[in-house]
């Protein structure tokens with residue numbers, strides 16, 4: 001990837017809010033903001049991969065001081081252009097290693113953003129970086145999907161996400177390396193355009209071990225932001241680890 005903005009450069013940023021419109025719906029955003037505002041309390045919140053401010057802006061409107069880290073200038077420019085966007089501090093850099101000033105009551109990654117780190121070493125580094133920026137007793141929150149491996153019979157490595165006469169989206173899995181990619185093909189003006197984003201999927205137990213390695217202890221795990229129980233049928237989870245005092 002040559003683009004310094006990574007996989008969320010100008011082309012993706014230009015249509016990000018529109019193409020993720022369902023994730024901007026109040027019934028998706030508000031429960032997340034409720035949880036994060038409660039965890040922030042009177043302290044500050046740090047969003048790793050703040051993007052265009054889907055969660056940061058409504059959280060800031062609740063009176064929480066929010067700071068973000070992101071490597072994409074293009075995504076952050078969209079945040080800046082929104083009402084209230086200029087009041088949110090952003091540090092440009094890799095959230096596995098980049099530090100913001102000061103400490104935070106809550107550090108969070110939502111919408112599968114932990115999977116944008118495509119190696120285990122980077123994901124562990126991210127836990128370390130988050131822990132280092134938390135106050136004692138502060139919390140790291142991660143919202144992430146589980147891999148759809150139950151839809152893969154032996155010999156198959158593709159899960160279709162969407163098909164129409166002009167666009168196709170599919171996830172490609174490599175269970176040997178725990179890597180996957182989301183792939184999009186779209187016909188525009190009679191020509192096919194292809195885009196692929198790499199991920200590393202990660203299991204809840206593995207995340208718990210990464211947390212433990214960096215002095216964090218699991219406080220809660222839910223199937224979603226409305227705190228529903230996490231079960232063997234859950235498709236993803238919201239997990240909260242606290243920094244051991």
Ligand SMILES: C[S@@+](CC[C@H](N)C(=O)[O-])C[C@H]1O[C@@H](n2cnc3c(N)ncnc32)[C@H](O)[C@@H]1O
Nearest residue numbers: 008049050051054070071072075094095111116
């Ligand atoms: C799926 S988007 C989520 C954006 C926002 N949190 C939301 O919920 O809409 C992932 C964001 O993380 C950023 N990102 C991905 N990998 C990163 C990294 N290693 N360091 C910093 N930012 C990264 C991308 O630029 C993008 O803005």
